[in-house]
Amino acid sequence: MTAPDETQAIRLSKRLAADLGCSRREAELYIEGGWVQVDGRLAEEPGLRVRPDQQVQLQSGARAEEAPPVTLLLHKPPGYEAGLGGIEPGAHASRSRGAPEALTLLQPDSLHAEGGPPVRVLQRHFRQLQCHTPLPTEASGLVVYTQDRRMARRLAEDIETLEQECIVQVTGRIADGGLQRLCHGLEFNGRALPPIKVSWQSEQRLRFALKGIRPGQVPAMCAAVGLSVVALKRLRIGRVALAPLAEGQWRYLRPWERF
Structure with missing residues (x-):
């Protein structure tokens, strides 16, 4: 069997433009939009080199449009x-x-x-x-x-x-009135913290819902009432x-x- 002649390979965008009679830019948009197959496999790189013996196919419903950001x-x-x-x-x-x-x-x-x-x-x-x-x-x-x-x-x-909701796993024994202090009454870096929504989810899990979280704030808040943070999981950002x-x-x- 004769090996394919790679010296005749050209850019996919150039090949598609020639096959369709469209501009090179339109061909690139088709390719980047995921509308083009080479030998039955999806090809998304306009610069892919294809040989004359390879099959290039445009899928039905293809649109030469800029893909929106995600x-x-x-x-x-x-x-x-x-x-x-x-x-x-x-x-x-x-x-x-x-x-x-x-x-x-x-x-x-x-x-x-x-x-x-x-x-x-x-x-x-x-x-x-x-x-x-x-x-x-x-x-x-x-x-x-x-x-x-x-x-x-x-x-x-x-x-x-934006309000962020977190579940915080803790160890230790919370001080008397500690939950109320977590909600309002603590300081961080010398400044009084605004009211925060804090509630128990289980014996070792606290739910925090707060805005403008500062580095180290939640561990410091927990430490102030006798607790140590073991793990933190963010459940929500805004809505x-x-x-x-x-x-x-x-x-x-x-x-x-x-x-």
Whole structure:
């Protein structure tokens, strides 16, 4: 059998433009939009080299349109670095050395089965993602990654005013009147804290709902009433909740969802 002549291979976008009689830009949009197959397999890279003997096919219903930016919601497990690092949701401390990036968990096969993407899953959805909802390496829970500049700006500007809900696992014996003090009456870094919603979920689990969380704030609050933080899990940012994602799973932010 004669080996394929790779010297005759050309860019997929050039081949598609010639086959369709369209512009190179239109061909790139078809390819990047996930509408093109090479030898029966999806090809999303305009620069892919294809030979004359290979079959290039445009799927029915194809549209030469810019794919809109997406926002992804991830359930980060403990031990992964997310966003700007820190000790508490909202923190801006340095990264933990050696911790893997939570961004690497965003893969097509870890999409939540019932999350129902608003668009088809494309490789371009996992590029140029930014996180403005940092979560400490040792914590778990909801983290948001986005390609949308407007969403990124909104999160960066509003993260201090969005209410975040966390479940905090603790050890120790709470001081008399400690729950009331957690809700209102404690100081942090020399400043009185505003009223905070804190309630028991079980004998060792507290629910916090608060805004403008500062680095180390929740551990310091717990320590002030005789408790030590063992684990922290973020369940909600604004109106967007973590459920039903399992650890390591992600889904798309739906068009109608708002933080």
